[in-house]
Amino acid sequence: MDFTGLNRFTAYKLNRPLTEDERKGQLDPKQSVSDEPLNWMSVININNTYLELVDRWYAIKGFAFWMGAMFAVPFTGIVVAIVVWAIEKNDLENWIGSSVFSVLLLLFVWVGVWLIRHDAFRQTHYPIRLNRKTRQVFAYRPDGTIIQENWDKLFICAITTGSSQMASTEDIRAHVLAEDGETVKDTFTLGYPYLGGREGLLQLWEYIRRYMEEPDGVAKNYNLTEICPPIDGRREGLAFGLVATFAPAAKWPFKGQLLFSWMLTITTLGRWFAMYTCKVPRWPEEVEAACQVDPDDPYQKDWRDNGKYDFWELGWPLICFVVGLVVIGVGIAWLVQAMF
Template structure:
């Protein structure tokens, strides 16, 4: 789970000078990179006026919901089992150590429930995604932020670099970071992630950066991206569907169908978390004053969105569903065996 930039504890650092690393890893919008181009399943729509992309938190959506629910279960048991009323009922209220133990466990349970709710709310009851628009004609960039506000910036004035984040128990992740600079061109006054590959692999950054850069800078950038991106994310004015939620979650191992089956119990549970996040959240809508800047010509030959997606083959569209059913069945069977055993142990 990479929640860099989302929430109060992982917010981007602003009102600061550029770091030496950001200066060394600057991405030049005018320089074409000799690299394989990849969109990392980030495009929502493409046309001659603008390109719309998903945010950095879209691909792994569902992880935080599931971890929150997994944390909430034992914490709720701690709150119930170690309630101070138990001391009163068992006449152990005269023992100071008993009070200390119960209050520590009870307080820890409540803290865990708060942490679970915080993690749950990172994805649920928010926006289904936080779109980013790049206007090729006006050279403007608009980006939805988790707090509901919208950032507006000039493409030609943004400072692009390889952004680095650290996730506990995972390590470093990398993205295409965009900085809004102050009038002195030295101070970072705002920041957002322009592009992100799943799990933040550093070697993927040049490929997705070149995909975006060529759209905004190359004379035939629109045509190139239109021809390349044959799968657009189905979230344009709508929620992601149940079927695509399965496909998107399992796509992290799309090249390894056997791995999809082996890890299907984990991935099926994450899919359920993704559904919860999607169907409790609102579909983002651009304000009229911003939408008016993104008029598409009616005869634009380079219009593409999810309605133009290529048809998935068996491995891409059917196999993930089979793996999901198998994985969820294994999870349900495991829980049906585990829960009665735990209840019996508690009662004893």
Template sequence: MDYAGLDYRNIRFSVDRSLTKIERKNQYSRNRKTNAKPTDFLSVIEINSNYIDLVDRWYSIKGFNTWLGACVVLIGFSFATMIAVAPFMTPIADEPGAMWFMLIFLLPVSLLLAWGGWWLIRTECGRYTHYPMRLNRKTGQVHFFRQNGTVLTVPWDSLFITLGEAKSSLTGTTYDLRVHVLDLDGKTVRESFSLGYPSILGNAESIDRFWAFIQPYMEAHDGIERTWQHLKQKTGYLLPIEGRKEGWRWSIVQNYAWSGYWPWLQLIASPVLGLNAIGRMIAMWSCKQPEWPAEVERESTIDVDDSYVLTWRDNGPLGWWELWYPLICTVLGIGTAIGIIGWMFYSI
């Protein structure tokens, strides 16, 4: 999966550098209408007349590193255990050269493999459930919840927004709506984050569509109405993580959401998607909820008579294709995955 920009042990976007020519070329200009059809990437937590809350780029794929890391840890420790007991078994005990090769070389490699799996797990577990971004239309400020728990606050008008690009060995080239916070010279990047990410199936045109969704809210005179109408009529669901952690039902829904148009793909890929759903539940359970600082909350009061308030509480019921079919795929997929893993260890 694409974990570009994840700030764990210095895996993050490149900063303290000058803007590139490509970034300048692909900059999204303010106050210019776009003809792209708006889309929200299922990334909205809540909206009202004063602000809109969005999730980070890693929220939709959370769980992958957890289950993959657990498998790597299991493999590493299994090999380490077999190597540790090998000297007490024949015929290895009668081959000193092979025995010392296993203890001096293979055992450290196995332990290093287990450590690598733990590193993968730690990129998602024991951290925050998500890293929200708050776009405050009323104050013109953008609040970004950093991965270390601090919050960056910058004016919307000062942000350099461009088409971001990242490369992953699993997903190839991916795109996001990249935001750069510039130095006073107007060309040196001091901090970067993704404002919108279309999971693993998006392209450059997808980012145009997300810009068409988010720009009006912050800039158009009728932006609140347009954004509210889009979410109310076209999206159907807001993320149920405002004021709480997501439950197991939404972990399954979110896990399969990117493949919702292809039920056959959900079934075929169920061994991987099933493990990913379990990994997501574990990751969410182990993480703490982010909380905005008091000064951000003071600027984000909601008017009592605000008719544009939308949260997960306004969601409709989850249907067959949103929850129950993915749940069946998850059960079948986990059973298949356990069978495959068991067969592999039995063969060894």
């Protein structure tokens, strides 16, 4: 799990000078970096006026929910059981002991709730909108406020989070700099190729860069965009929640999707719950007014243009989902039998 920028402990560091790694990783919008641009299923909308992208946390939504539930649910049950036991015994010694033990267990409950809150009871996603015509970029923050900056003034760089190859993630970071050109005033992640590594980062950056910089960038990206998350003014449906959760392992249908079906299944369940407890973000009227799309724009595309999912996009993940439910059910039954 990579919660960079989502909570107080991983918040982007502001009012600081650019680091040496950021300078070395700077991405030049005028320079092509990949011959194979890809959008990594990040595009909500594309048209001649603006490109709208998902945030860095959208791809992993649901994972924090089930991880948190693993702490919150059982430990809450244990606390309730202890309280019932203490009431039945009803003596001072048992009350003191159960109270101390319950406080310690409530710390685990708090950790679980804290993890759940990364996914649930927030926004379904935090969109980023790049206006090709006005050169303005708008980005939702997790607290619901919005960053606005001129595209040509952003300092954009490739960032690696984490110290090991297995634990590290790559994202495209955009900094709003002070007038001195050195101090970071604000930050947001412009693109996040989940499990894509450095190659995926460059592919996604090339897709974004081409849209904003090249005369035929809109047409090229329009033709390249196949699936748009169905979250423009709405929550994603159950089917797409399944597609989105299993999609990162699509290259490994057996070693990834089937073998780890139990984990992907429980993440899908967490994603469904999280999405339906969250609010759908709405751009302010002034942003919508600045991003009017020509009704006759030939390069408009969103979720309505997705078409039908094929077997490997939805059919196989659905089979893996059912297998995952069976594995989880057998595991729970074994655990209950072992306990009682």
